[in-house]
Amino acid sequence: MLRRKARRGPGEDTAHGDPLDAAQERRVRAVLALGGVPQADLPDGVQQVRLRLLERAAKGDEAPRDVSAWAAVVASNLAMDWHRAKRRQERLGERLASLRQHEHPSGEDTSVLSLAVAQGLDDLPDAQRQVVVLRFYADLPVRSIAAELGVPEGTVKSRLHTAVRALRARLHEDEVV
Numbered sequence: 001m002l003r004r005k006a007r008r009g010p011g012e013d014t015a016h017g018d019p020l021d022a023a024q025e026r027r028v029r030a031v032l033a034l035g036g037v038p039q040a041d042l043p044d045g046v047q048q049v050r051l052r053l054l055e056r057a058a059k060g061d062e063a064p065r066d067v068s069a070w071a072a073v074v075a076s077n078l079a080m081d082w083h084r085a086k087r088r089q090e091r092l093g094e095r096l097a098s099l100r101q102h103e104h105p106s107g108e109d110t111s112v113l114s115l116a117v118a119q120g121l122d123d124l125p126d127a128q129r130q131v132v133v134l135r136f137y138a139d140l141p142v143r144s145i146a147a148e149l150g151v152p153e154g155t156v157k158s159r160l161h162t163a164v165r166a167l168r169a170r171l172h173e174d175e176v177v
Helices: 022-034 039-059 067-101 107-123 126-137 142-149 153-173
Strands: none
Touching (some): 039 067, 126 142
């Protein structure tokens, strides 16, 4: 449980353990909306703020001195994350569109290449396959992969290098590329 209780207005129901009171929730919604998060995504944003506050309590961290201000900062960060993800999706869409404009191999050639890549991924050790998928399919930066896996960035880079080299060798060996 939180070591400090958030200030609640008279008549607020805290029996359900909601870490945000109604005023704090309205503030979070306003920050998210002003940050450009679409109306449909606001409930998810509010839930994320609640979750982060509950995670703090579960770890035994002291409650923020001013829960309302802390929640507003978290909401602002969530809005920035939402925009980053949106830009990343737009860039991915642009890259895919530019690929469509170039000459494509025949459907059969594409199928053979896809199959060879899939088999190459299957042949990789688990740790190498994991970083390749996270880096090239999930489009995560090396720093994020390292943080999520709990390994140094150099380890991620090394695994990527080894895996890509093995995949290239496999594709040339199969005479796919």
